[in-house]
Amino acid sequence: MRKHTLTTETVADAIEDLLAQAAEKGKAATVTALANRLGVQRQTLYRDFGTAVTDFMSRDAARRTLQPRPPKDPTSDRETIARLRREKDELTRHLHVYEDHIRRLTVENARLIRELETVTGVTRLNRA
Known part of the structure; x- marks a missing residue:
């Protein structure tokens, strides 16, 4: 099994970038997209960065809830x-x-x- 070399700062930066891109496109930011960006499995993110992933999902959900729907x-x-x-x-x-x-x-x-x-x-x- 290969061990990742991710740090909390690297994950946080990737989360910020992904949330910004999702906001520009008006789409949802997903954990799968975050995992692909970081080059790891989703399970790795949940296991090693569970708090960051939970925060990421809640921030994205809040952002999508606050966005006005197009007429x-x-x-x-x-x-x-x-x-x-x-x-x-x-x-x-x-x-x-x-x-x-x-x-x-x-x-x-x-x-x-x-x-x-x-x-x-x-x-x-x-x-x-």
Whole structure:
């Protein structure tokens, strides 16, 4: 097993850099990204720098909570609703087509059974 040479200061600097980059991009900072930046396994960070990792996660969560959400675009909502309605209509048409096919197959199956019984001379005692 390889022993890492990380110090508390190195981890703290990497945390600060990662939080700053995440804030610029508006994304979450993850422990996986921190581990990749430092070149160690996530488990190593949790085991040897647990307090720093916990602080890192809480600071990132607080930062994301305090950031204002971008305003929703009402046109995208309308487009989504229109798309979903089109999909619903298409699925409903498919359902009716399949329903018609099943109905025709059922009628055809009953006709073929009657023909088969007539040709082979089968007499049904219980017609239901």
